[in-house]
Amino acid sequence: MSTIGNRIASLDWPAITAALDARGCATTGPLLTPAECAALTTLYDGDGFRSHIIMARHGFGRGEYKYFSNPLPAPVATLRAGLYAGLAPLAQAWSARMGGPSYPATHEEYLAACHAAGQTRPTPLLLRYGPEDYNCLHQDLYGDLHFPLQVAFLLTDPAEFSGGEFVLTEQRPRMQSRAEVASLRQGEGVVFAVNDRPVRGNKGDYRVKLRHGVSRLKAGRRHTLGIIFHDAR
Numbered sequence: 001m002s003t004i005g006n007r008i009a010s011l012d013w014p015a016i017t018a019a020l021d022a023r024g025c026a027t028t029g030p031l032l033t034p035a036e037c038a039a040l041t042t043l044y045d046g047d048g049f050r051s052h053i054i055m056a057r058h059g060f061g062r063g064e065y066k067y068f069s070n071p072l073p074a075p076v077a078t079l080r081a082g083l084y085a086g087l088a089p090l091a092q093a094w095s096a097r098m099g100g101p102s103y104p105a106t107h108e109e110y111l112a113a114c115h116a117a118g119q120t121r122p123t124p125l126l127l128r129y130g131p132e133d134y135n136c137l138h139q140d141l142y143g144d145l146h147f148p149l150q151v152a153f154l155l156t157d158p159a160e161f162s163g164g165e166f167v168l169t170e171q172r173p174r175m176q177s178r179a180e181v182a183s184l185r186q187g188e189g190v191v192f193a194v195n196d197r198p199v200r201g202n203k204g205d206y207r208v209k210l211r212h213g214v215s216r217l218k219a220g221r222r223h224t225l226g227i228i229f230h231d232a233r
Contacts, residue, residue: 004075007031008082016191017090020149024210025168025180025192028151032187036075037155041223043073044126055135061213063133065226067125076124076225079151081107084229087149087191094148097198097205103147107229110147114231119143123228127214129164130221135214137169139195142232151191152212153225154184161220166190171209172199181215189227 002010011028019026032040050069055061068076084107091103104110114120123142127135140150152166166182182190192212198205214224 004032004036004078005082008079008086011086013086016086020090020191020193020197023180024170024197024208025182025190027182027184028189028191030185030187031189032075032153032155034157034186037153037187037223040073040075040126040225041155044128044223048073049126050121055133059136060138061134061136063127063129063135063214063217065125065127068122070122072122072124076227079153079225079227080124080229083151083189083191083227084110084147087147087229091148094198098196098207100148101145110229111231114143114145117143117145119145119231119233121232123226123230123232125226125228127224127226128221129161129214129217129224131217131219133164133222134216137167137211137213139211140226140228141195142228142230145230146194147229148194148197149191150194150229151189151227153189153227154186155223155225156221157186158184161217161222163216163218164220164222165215166212167215168192168210168212171211173206173208194228 016026049066051067168180170178193210196207196209
């Protein structure tokens with residue numbers, strides 16, 4: 001069986017890049033096997049986390065999530081490093097169009113920059129939703145440094161729940177918000193813009209602001225793995 005790293009390398013990166021440029025999000029197709037999804041899901045009730053968040057206590061929605069502590073589980077570390085390498089060229093291109101910072105080619109170099117800026121807490125997380133749970137529209141910005149893209153993987157077979165769709169909204173200047181819904185298969189990831197992205201207009205590029213969330217789960221249970229590339233303060 002191929003490794004996670006090999007599967008990441010085999011992704012259709014030109015197609016992913018084109019979709020991100022066009023819509024601000026793209027799907028990977030099933031990247032994790034059902035067995036890998038199950039193994040990641042079982043981690044939720046164990047140790048290895050630095051923080052446990054109950055969303056309703058903070059007005060974030062309903063449901064809960066846990067941030068991993070270091071060292072990250074091997075599959076999570078592999079996903080974080082491999083996906084960063086595939087997305088770094090687009091992040092660099094977007095940043096150049098918006099007059100932003102440059103991004104190194106490897107995740108190891110980028111983490112070193114985060115840590116030098118005081119952002120040292122790992123941000124990959126597992127999320128768990130039950131009936132009536134949802135995640136309000138938000139952005140995952142944890143400090144001055146943030147990588148412009150992130151990835152969320154559905155770990156649960158969609159046949160085991162209803163509702164609970166990934167939702168992305170995009171606000172363009174002087175226009176109404178546009179919504180995008182990603183219907184994911186088990187083990188599939190959705191790549192999306194964290195904060196803003198450039199869009200080509202008649203007078204050059206302009207920024208559009210994005211937020212993401214999860215719609216109300218109607219039945220069942222849903223687990224998600226979030227891969228965020230910048231660390232937190």
